Amino acid sequence: MPERELASLATTARASRTFSHALNRFARAYATDLLKTAGITVNGSQPWDIQVHDERVYLRSLLGGSLGLGEAYMDGWWDCAAIDEFICRLLRAQAPNQVGWLVNFPLWLDSRLLNRQRGKGAFVIGQRHYDIGNDLYAAMLDRRMIYSCAYWENGARTLDEAQEAKLDLIARKLDLQPGMRVLDIGCGWGGTAQYLAERYGVHVVGITVSQEQAILAQERCRGLPVEIRLEDYRQTRGRFDRIISVGMFEHVGYRNYRVFMRVVRRLLADDGLFLLHTIGTNVAYQGRDAWIERYIFPNSMLPSPRLLTAAFEGLFVLEDWHNFGVNYVTTLKAWHANFEQAWPQLAPRYGERFYRMWRLYLLMSAGSFMARASQLWQLVLSPRGVSGGYRSVR
Secondary structure, eight states: OOHHHHHHHHHHHHHHHHHHHHHHHHHHHHHHHHHHHTTOOTTOSSTTSOEESOTTHHHHHHHHHHHHHHHHHHTTSEEOSOHHHHHHHHHHTTGGGGSOHHHHHHHHHHHHHOOTTSGGGGGHHIIIIITSOHHHHHHHSOTTOOOSOOOOTTOOOSHHHHHHHHHHHHHHHTTOOTTOEEEEETOTTSHHHHHHHHHHOOEEEEEESOHHHHHHHHHHTTTSSEEEEEOOGGGOOOOEEEEEEESOGGGTOGGGHHHHHHHHHHHEEEEEEEEEEEEEESSOOOSOOHHHHHHTOTTOOOOOHHHHHHHHTTTOEEEEEEEOTTHHHHHHHHHHHHHHHHHHHHHHHHOHHHHHHHHHHHHHHHHHHHTTSEEEEEEEEESSOOTTOOOOOO
């Protein structure tokens, strides 16, 4: 190669390195200032301070937002002793709004243009999240394997007690009576159906889009008046005195909220009650979180109050709206403690990168509830209004 061309290539390479260094310096300065507004110090001494092992984390997070930050953690580029506190502080400072432009807009556009939760898409969440391993969930959850917020308000001391308190709360809110037919939309591993059938003498039909959940739920509920179906809610037929949906509505998608409510109304008796238990967000956002979308809950999004009420307007009377989102902090920390304790047995199957991913998922979720950016709602709805008025149960 002629000397002139070699010199030109060397100059180009130097310019490229100079630009890369300048970009990384800018990203580091920008991220450091952003973290300061949240009370977080890079390589600081507080539990919520981020410990950086690879300087590339700044640019990766600046461009990729939650996806860049999350993948950098999975790759071991940073650590934090209290990830829940770290995330809580970021959210309270609204720091996530300042980053991630390259990945957030495409996801928002995708959600606006496409209905990912319809048809075969409704079963994706089952395959990619709930089917990954019953051993993982059995180790992490309570003995009934209830994968939703527990209720700690009335003195529960353990996860088992708090989940049973939540199931009892649901039953009392619905005024369950022996012989009633109950539909459980998103029945999980059958723990709720089992509890309601055993304790309240009701007949339960549970539906799920997870094959692994359906198999275990059928085993769990053998001998009880419980039928477990592997089907999407739009396929369900029948007539029910009560309907519940616990921790499933997050996978419905805002384009299907109205359809979901119409299906529930079609299946529910005129004098029936419907209890919806769902995570919610404070502001209507018709997109999806990039890291959660890729690694944890594909095709999922959280409802806001406005989107939720618009979905059931004209179909139901709102009888009760109960927010106990702070209970999710305790629940998630209990799940995390169980996960950490069981990890030596789980590690050979799942591996280190999964460990960091799952740990981040649980603790960042706890941080979101600590910051009150995420809520946990239980709504009680009736088709025509409860005669004489509904008495709220806590």
